[in-house]
Amino acid sequence: MAKVNSFRRVTIREVAAQAGVSTQTVSRVVNGHPDVSDETRIRVQQVIAQLRYRPSGVARSLAARSSQMLGVVAGGFHLFGPVQLLTGIEQQATDLGWHLMLQIVDSANPQDYERVAANLISQNVAGVIWAYPELTGECERAFLQQVRSYAPVVFLSMEPCAGSAVINVDNRHGARLAAEHLIARGYRHIGIITGPLTLWSAQQRKLGWQDALASAELPRHKRQIVEGDWTAAGGDAGLVKLLTQFPTLDAVFVSNDQMALGALKAAERLGRRVPDDLGIVGFDDIPESGFFKPSLTTVHHDLIELGRIGVRELHRVIQLHHEGRPASTTSLVLQPWLVVRESA
Amino acid sequence: MAKVNSFRRVTIREVAAQAGVSTQTVSRVVNGHPDVSDETRIRVQQVIAQLRYRPSGVARSLAARSSQMLGVVAGGFHLFGPVQLLTGIEQQATDLGWHLMLQIVDSANPQDYERVAANLISQNVAGVIWAYPELTGECERAFLQQVRSYAPVVFLSMEPCAGSAVINVDNRHGARLAAEHLIARGYRHIGIITGPLTLWSAQQRKLGWQDALASAELPRHKRQIVEGDWTAAGGDAGLVKLLTQFPTLDAVFVSNDQMALGALKAAERLGRRVPDDLGIVGFDDIPESGFFKPSLTTVHHDLIELGRIGVRELHRVIQLHHEGRPASTTSLVLQPWLVVRESA
DNA sequence: TAAAATCCCGTTAGCGCTCACAGTCTACCA
DNA sequence: TGGTAGACTGTGAGCGCTAACGGGATTTTA
Incomplete structure (x- = not known):
């Protein structure tokens, strides 16, 4: 080896x-x-x-029982969000003089957590940024136990929990803005294509959609909901399914822009004009969404900033720890906003 | 610190x-x-x-004068290509038991190279993957000198050069396939929106377009060429400019899919129907391109595999070096292929 | 049966650096 | 004049691990 x-x-x-x-x-x-x-x-x-x-950073790490290395745990980079997070993390880490050790973990493979923990500990990382939203099962908890006893951990985009620093975008509020916008535009039969509901962020976006509909006293049945997978293909299939089980649909909140692109495609194929026959609002505001046909109304959130804040927070916790002071539980929330374009 | x-x-x-x-x-x-x-x-x-x-990997590194750490140098992740490369690199590195230290370098900032070199060397990386195409100036050469005297380097997506391992996609051939497809479909006034021409890969794609047009004995004037910036906004502006300076244009090879999306948008706004009035072929085959309107004919290349091969090659070079044997110059090229959809 | 080979395990000396401590030397005050 | 601060610099030990070597016990070979 x-x-x-x-x-x-x-x-x-x-x-x-x-x-x-x-x-x-x-x-x-x-x-x-x-x-x-x-x-x-x-x-x-x-x-x-x-x-x-x-x-030699290596010798220095050994002698000083410290390191300039931060661990970043992510779940892969096929989506827009994690890439943005990584970008922000890298920027802030470099600004503060930290180095980054990258670890990708596959949620389908429980023993991956063991591997990642061993790697992080073996490299003596001074802290860990958890930029991987899924953390619900047993394995994750075991991972946490192990890593936490070695270094502070900051979580990005996760359910706030006691004893941890968690930084979030207010997904629920963002989704609510999206749905409220559809309502304000006169749509009344509003469905949703969610992300994978094992993810906390996907759940929150669904809740935001429910909040808006509840406030307007609009129905929100199970058949108005379809679970997607964040991909354009999933969005396409999602809209087809939604129209099947809820034919009166006149608008849909799609939980990310990639799925929204797929939904736009499906709408065209099925002869539904957007926004006249069908209103669509996305989430993420990826750089391409302004060039969709029609251009996509969507929710903007600043994940680069989220990543930067995460590193700053970790830095702070490490400093505190260094000085022997305990770190309080922190929970920071960034507010997203609506970007109105043509699709709703 | x-x-x-x-x-x-x-x-x-x-x-x-x-x-x-x-x-x-x-x-x-x-x-x-x-x-x-x-x-x-x-x-x-x-x-x-x-x-x-x-x-402790740190203590082991020090004692054994070795490390399980590979450096990855990239230029950021706002584009599809680098993200794919990173994904492949991470997969193969994990499979082979290497850890990854991530370094982002900003080409606009020459002293960044110095910083990156210092970081890589200080962490005693066993090898470096250069996944950042720009490497033309003085600073880069200085960087190379420094890093190379410490660890082997493998280059991804770069101009092959003596004394280095370089892995590439055959951009030129891919672009040629794209342009030939346009010609085969009967288009005769074919323009190009290139990437930033400081990049070798962008130059190669331009050359492939020229090759195809030359073989068909079609004109290829300067006014058929517009330089873009890889973004959708750049593609939009690029098509507008191209139509201004070359009004008889009936098809365009757009050097990446994001710009192609922008071009599709511009075409719609200008009342040019795709593919009837205007044929468009992209490059990259991002997962969303099948959901553009119309769906995008494009060139597919496997950058994940490119990243994987890069790590394997680096592994090999490190092993050779370990055994005291010199590494020969290698240059590997992957072949892309055309994905025919509706836009041409 | 002696010699060589083999297996198994311990000892010593670092890798390159930092920490804690121990100076030395000058300046300043009572 | 001695004493006490500073300001500056050196010494020894050790971070956690591995390379290189050495040596005793067991097995194999001539």
């Missing part, structure tokens, strides 16, 4: 020898500690530049 | 004491070395399980 890397590397000792100081002094210069005279500091820095010395 | 991680961790010494053996024996068990009796091995494994011992 171990792979030898026989490339030579410049060590702190060589720098120290060359500069005529102790390794400790070099260490102090590298880490920006005070108690080094300007004269010495400059001399050491010159030698560092000259020798192209790069401190 | 250093962050203390004061969580306790079980060490190899505790395992050794508990099992009544030396640390070396535990090390042998953990690493699957021979020369341990079955009896001892089982006893040690039991203690490991009982104590939930997890070897």
Whole structure:
């Protein structure tokens, strides 16, 4: 398993020898500690530049029982959301001087959690960002136990729970905005294509849709609901199914933009004009949604910012932990907003 | 900069004491070395399980002068291609037992290369996957020099060059297939919306378009060419510009699907029916392209596989290096294929 | 039966760095 | 004049692990 890397590397000792100081002094210069005279500091820095010395993060991690590594756990990148989250996470991590170790976990494979936990712990990560919404089963709990005893964890897009930092978009409110917009436009028979209902975010969007319909005292039967899979193909099939089981449908809230694209396609095939015969509102506001035909009215949320906040929060918790102070349970919620275009 | 991680961790010494053996024996068990009796091995494994011992990858890296870490350098994930590459890279890395350290570099910021190099080297990565096509300037060369002297590098989607392993999709051939399809369908005034021409892949797609037109002895003037930016908005604007400077246009090869979506939108707005008045072929075959209106004829390429191959190749080079043998220059090319739908 | 080979396991010495502590040297005050 | 702060720098130990070597016990070979 171990792979030898026989490339030579410049060590702190060589720098120290060359500069005529102790390794400790070099260490102090590298880490920006005070108690080094300007004269010495400059001399050491010159030698560092000259020798192209790069401190070994590995050795530093070991000696200081710390690391500059954050673990990111995600479930894959075929969807828009996780990609945005990763983007935000990376930006903020780089800004704060953290490195990122990426771990993808497959929910269908329970022993994946064990593997991921082992990897994160073995690399001595200083903290973990959980950017994978599903965390309901036994395995996840076992994972949590293990990882938490080693490093703080911040959750993104998950159900708030005690003892954890969780950052969320207000999916429920966003979905409510979407449904309310349909109602305001005069639609009365409003269905929904949900995401996979094992996901908390999908459940929340469904609840938001229900909230809006309940406030307007509109019916919201089971046959107005179809569960989708976040893909365009799923959205297409979803609308077909919805129209079958609820023929009077005149509008639909589709829980993400990719499915909305599929729904638009299905509507065209079935001869329903959007928005005249059928109103459609999506969720996510992916960059392409303005170019759909018709352009998609949708809910915008800033997942890049969500990722950034997550890293900042983790940073904070790590600092607290470092200082020996306990971290309080935090739960942050970002507000999404509606982007009105042509489809409703 | 250093962050203390004061969580306790079980060490190899505790395992050794508990099992009544030396640390070396535990090390042998953990690493699957021979020369341990079955009896001892089982006893040690039991203690490991009982104590939930997890070897420190950090300490191992330091002691063995090796690591299980691969660096991935990318330019961000707003586009389909890089996301697919990352997916493939992650899959294969996990399969081979490597961990991934993610680095995003901003081409607009030259000193980013320095930062990335320092990070990769500091974490003692065993190899680097360069999944960022732009590598033309001075900074990149400086980066290469530095990183290469520490670890092998494999390039994805780049111009083949001596002394490096490069894995590519045959963009030129794919683009040629696209343009030839337009010609076969009877279109004769064929334009192109390219990607940013600083990118090698964008250049190659342009060359493929030229190849096809040249073979058919069709004109290919400068005014048939518009440079885009890979986005839907860019594709929209691109088609508008193209029709202005080349009014007889009856078909266009759009260098990626996102821009093609924008072009479809622009065509609708300008009253050009696709495919009757205007043929459009894209490139990438993103999952949504089958749901565009009309569905998009496009070129499919397997970037997940490209990523996987890249990691396998890097693995191979690292092994060779480990054994002290030099790695030969390799250049692998994957063939894309045409997916015919409605837009041409 | 002695010598060689084999199996199994322990000891020693680091990997490159930081922590805690122990100085040395100058400046300043009583 | 001695003493006490600072300001600066060095020393030893050790983070958790593995490479290299060594050696005793058992088996195999001549």
